[in-house]
Amino acid sequence: MKPFGYLRAGSVEEAVRAGADHPGARYLGGGTNLVDLMKLGVEQPPLLIDVGRLPLDRIEERPDGGLRIGALVRNSELAAAAPVRDRYPALSQAVLAGASGQLRNTATTGGNLLQRTRCTYFQDTSKPCNKREPGTGCPAREGAHRDLAVIGHSEHCVATQPSDMAVALAALDATVHLHGPEGEREVPVTEFHRLPGDRPERDTVLRPGELITAIELPPARAAAHSCFRKARDRASFAFALVSVAAVLEVRDGAIQYAALAFGGLAHRPWRARAAEEVLVGAPATQGTFGRAADAELTAARPLPENGFKVPLARNLTVGVLADLAARD
């Protein structure tokens, strides 16, 4: 572990100023991933800016019926909050599907979005990794990649984004609120994480010094149902092999609205627009659900060891949508 500076920010503005003034500085929230990576030598920030005491820890109702979740709301609180459980069950389920009780008590909403891939090469500084050290190569393609990406990856990187929460947020059309040296802006969650392309070292569109201050959820559709389902190697404390978050509204047997996102497949939570196109207006049948999944997954390019993720994603899609359709 390299020596590093520590600054406790008294305000968002102070934090952002410090972030802008210290290239390479990292904001410290719950620290559940960042501190691990510092111990491994993967992250070597010269300065940690502790934002843990900033007043960003509340869940607020919005006038339009949406919900604003402060970036420092702990994962446990988020999952347990009544408005989240009542109106956005997929989000509550996704958060509870992640990590362990102890980690969820510490991890923050903003930090959860920013957790790094668990690709074993990324986490091992004795090996090449384009994400950690651009230009060194990607050994995962020939090596251990059972858990890695099948869609949207590049020759430079096959990492997956590990957050379950982000998958639900992607299906729920959430927006990330950012505060940076040049002011505030909002980015849809679906555009917050990048695909690796030839710049896999950049996980997100965050600009230097920008701090996540909140996540905003639009009003939940009154007639829709949502849920999250995750397939994994053990019953808790395991990252998704594949996960699915879905919002579905059916009237008179026809699909009025559908939003679908996958986890475990890509470098970002994978919003399945092609599948949604098939779904909307079609009858809510197994056949439709399967065609929708196929429409999305036709773009999958699995590696030798992770081809199982494609049929798994298809099965989960059909299962989850059938379950939601049956609730009306």
Add this chain to the structure above:
Amino acid sequence: MTHDPFPQGTPPHPLGNPVARREGREKVTGAARYAAEHTPPDCAYAWPVPATFARARITGVETSEALALPGVCAVLTHENAPRLDSTDDPTLALLQEDRVPHRGWYVALVVADSLEAARDAASAVRVTYESADHDVRFRAGHPGLYEPESVNGGFPGIRERGNFEAAYAASLIKLDATYSIPPLHNHPMEPHASTAWWDDGHLTVYDSSQGATRVRDDLAALFKIGKGEVTVVSEHVGGGFGSKGTPRPQVVLAAMAALHTGRPVKLALPRGQMAAVVGHRAPTIQRVRIGATTEGVITALAHEIITYTSTVSEFVEQAAVPARVMYAAPHSRTAHRVTALDVPSPSWMRAPGEAPGMYALESAVDELAVLLDIDPVELRVHNEPETEPDSGRPFSSRHLVGCLREGANRFGWLPRDPRPAVRREGDLLVGTGVAASTYPVFLAGSVAEAHADADGGYRIRLNATDIGTGARTVLAQIAAAALGASSEERVQIEIGNSDLPPAMLAGGSAGTGSWGWAVHRACTELAARLRDHTGPLPAEGVTVTADTGQEAAAKSPYARHAFGAQFAEVQVDTVTGEIRVRRLLGMFAAGHILNPRTARSQFIGGMTMGLGMALTESSGLDAAFGDFAERDLASYHVPACADVPAIEAHWLDERDPHLNPMGSKGIGEIGIVGTAAAIGNAVHHATGVRLRDLPLTPDKVLPHL
């Protein structure tokens, strides 16, 4: 045995009572100190530097940058580290030469004033290598496979009885199946850790070890000093599962660093380095062939293993050995082949031999039952041997049939529709499976001292080790019973220090039996002395020492093994391929159970580890780099609580007079034996799919649903 070994006991004596662990409060409150929690004044901290090649020679170690960092005291390398004498364990020849036999082998050790400084400086040590092509790809048909003379435990590599090939060829019913298990890691909760210092030529070490006597002996040999000049303390140990059975690199490195720097040095291995240096269970590919009559009588049985070892030392997982014990078969062949690869050295992991071997054998027996359309419980009962098949020796006790029957009864095995894939609950397929368990009885000589105070208290001293099993508690119960005390409360137990009388390590499920025997004898003799004594005891009390070396070394005319039966109910999600165990029930016959509370903990702990072997635990060597890809507890999946919803362990109270005075068999390992087969057999019953490659993760299961 004709006489009561506990004649002093006024029934009910404390043996057999569910006494709570003595140190439980200290452990849960954090007051119990583990090896890395001792910090002598002026203590320095060490951090090892692992090799980044799997087969290489070190051409240079540049330490100046590391040494220039603040707080760094020393960097030990093969060029400046203290010279060690060789022992019979070449994995302990650390920093002695330029050869790198596998990735992760230690090539330097940084010592600094703080853990953080040591860790930082370790990344500044520049090692250059001349590397060569390595081979870590274990596979059937590997050209390096050879037949070892003996396998772990000293068993012969090959045993043949009758003429297997001819008998198999002549059998009406033939089963030929091959099973595989990946490398598995022990991963005790407490990592391997040591705190060492030298004081006027005397080496003292707090070490996380399953047996401080052996650690002391090896340190004395390595550092060329007398055993009396070494003290090893292993007071509390957070699990080992075999990986702390003998000294591991941390204790040697800590002692070397303390010698080199003249300061106390503390070294706790980081979890991510453990897989390469503390031992692991080697992978096995196991072919089982069974020939049988149409009535289900096994006439020919072959169990043939291939496995790997490292180029440092030969360790051969004895997975074919349990087939020499389990079933009557007039013609049999049990054989091992091994190949030495550029891999980390494998070693003991809970039930070496039995755990992997019984997975294959008990899966094959289930396959045979399906072929014959015989209930798998009945098929096992049909093939119960009169005597130990391989040796012809009579069993001291064998209640496998009782375990199968009683376990089936408690589990609700019958009525059972044997047809696979017919129990559907929504997306789930449900099935049940059974498998047998076995583990041998090992006993080793130990020395115990029993002391009576003038004021009526007792003190027992011997170098037993509590690795979390409750050793102090059960030894106090044994002592109290032998002394004729109705309660163990006045019996103090001193263990976990090599200055105490030498004793067996906590391994091979042999701890309690070996230690208890010596404690029993010392206490029985002490009781006799006290009986003969008139008047008050002298102020210094009375002390008796007993050494069971001779009795324990005597070869028993009996085949001595514990047996058991495990039953599993699983659900298989046809959407995801996820398998979850709904119920797991183990029924064991392991001699007299001395403490039901701590025994249950051992049984269900083993069964849980077996569940992990069946469903979640997987490790593999990275062909390009030569190291294990899964090196932390986020990627190496030991079962979580949510994976183990309902688990039960029960036992028959077996009376066996041919063991030790307590009539006990070991229970630390049998719980893991057979679990994976019971679960795999249940998966077949649920789905109709026979999967033979552990663990049964969704990627392997889903394509077959």
